[in-house]
Amino acid sequence: MNKYEHFETATLHGGQEPDPTTLSRAVPVYRTSSYVFKSADHAARLFALKEFGNIYSRLGNPTNEVLEQRVSILEGGAASVAVSSGTSAIFYAIITLAKAGDEIISAPNLYGGTYTMFDAILPDLGITVRFADHRDPESFDRLVTEKTRAFYIETIGNPVLDVIDIEAVAAIAKKHHLPLIVDGTFTTPYLLRTIEHGANIVINSLTKWMGGHGTAIGGIMTDAGNFDWSDPRFSLFTQPDRNYHGLRWALDLPPELARIAFALRFRTVPLRNLGACLSPDNAWIFLQGLETLHLRMSRHSENALQVAQFLAKHPKVAWVRYPGLPTDPTYPIAQRYLKRGFGGMVVFGPRGGKAAAERFIDGLRLFSHLANVGDAKSLALHPASTSHSQLTEEQQREGGLSPDLVRLSIGLESIEDIIGDIEQSLGRI
Known part of the structure; x- marks a missing residue:
């Protein structure tokens, strides 16, 4: 039997065998900047992508490689590249396929930093991002032009928790032969393997x-290996790349490497030259987390559902959003995709608006603000004045964010203690 046949097993064993020299069972931390070449020919072959191996820890590291292989297995992808943060992964993904003059079509219900990147930073670099309506997949179709190079969505929008119909958006992307980029942070591959639903x-x-x-910062990109980059529109893959000695990524590589052309360009162009590399120590920390991902996501989802049900009945709560509530607007879509749980996030608005939301935040004792x-610990935030504060009020509302919204990340504590803290804080309003 393939030992990676089941998700739970892959979280523990994916991408790693005991070290053949030391017989270490745990993944070692390789704290080295660089690696010795066996010969001049060996070095040249590594840089020419004729042989894979270690060159410099900005490009790759054996500890990071285990993490990358494990996430590829969990996502059902062909290759992954780890970087220093999630936002670096997003930025590098965009500039791997788009250049000045190109366009991206994105859902607007995004993490605040992503929205700012798309709304302000990318346009300064000449890349235009057009925002579709995440509730209407056909709106993506209407925005496509000859300059469009990708679609971008989040599985569960941050912070309003709308669940998008991935397959509907993927079908439109496929119709136009465009790659679909999906941020799966809020679901993780345990709750939703987006590649199986059309993500590239x-x-x-x-x-x-x-x-x-909450102990380290990092991000990772997974290339599904299921997109053909040989279309002339993707000139960064079909024209000689002056970033890498004139290589045409989609045309000059052997078939087994052309399949992961996106991951190779991601690693050897933006990561190599801009340098947002992940430290091996942080990679090791994330590997420890992955070993219990399946256990934690089940508990996060279980606790979050009970919190949402409690809030939905509370007299001091004006509204509550959670994909697992039958009354939630995106529940019919969530039911189709989220078979193992609806995630660990709950958002709500207390009666009394923004002032009441701030009072609630200040009254929490168990939750960390x-x-x-x-x-693993329960967390709370008022996004309109913090994580999404750089957005205008109009932009916030476009993404569904209202001034009274309280964002709760439900942890692994006793559900009685979690609800008890929420209840006592609501009592202060």
Whole structure:
């Protein structure tokens, strides 16, 4: 039997065998900047992609390689590249396939940093991002032009938790022969393997549930290996690349490497030359988190559902959003995709608006008030004044964010203690 046949087994064994020299069972941390070449020919072959191996830890590291292979197995992808943060993974993914004059079509219900990158930073580099309506997949179709190079969505939008119909968006992307980039951070591959539903490139913030303990920052990109980059529109893959001695990524590589042309260009162009590399120590931390991902995501989802059900009945709560509530607008879509649970995030608005939301945040005792999600500990935030504060009020509302919204990342504590803290804080309003 393939030992990676089941997700739970892959979280523990994927990408690693005991070290043949030391017989170490655990993954070693390789704290080295560089690696010795066996000969001049060996070095040349590595740089020419005629042989894979270690060159410099900005490009790759044996500890990071285990993490990358494990995530590829969990996602069902062909190759992954780990970087120093989730936002670096997003930025590098975009500039791997798009250049000045190109366009991206994105859903608007994004993490605040991603929205700012798309709305302000990429346009300064000459890449235009057009925002579709995440509730209407056909809106992506209407925005496609000859300059479009990719679609971009999040599985569960941050922070309003709308679940997007991935297959519907993927079908439109396929119709136009465009890659679909999916940020799967809020679901992780345990709850949703987006490649099975049409994703071509998957982004995950390792900082969140994959690491799961709030101890390190990192991100990872997974190339599904299922997109043909030989279309002349993708000139970064079909024209000689001056970043890499004139190589045409989609045309000059042997078939087995052309399949992962995106991952190779991602690693050897933006990562190699811009340098947002992941430290091996952080990679090791994330590997520890992945070993319990399946256990934690089940508990996060179980606790979050109970919190959502509690809030939905509370007299001081004006509204609540959770994909697992039958009353949620995206519940019919969530039911189709999220068979193992609906995730660890709950958002709600207390009666009394923004002032009441701030009072609730200040009254929490067990929850930590900080700008993160996916920790084993329960966390709370008021996004409109923090993580999404750089957006205008109009932009916030376009993504579904209202001034009274409280974002709760539900942890692994006793559900009685979690609900008890929420209840006592609501009592202060």
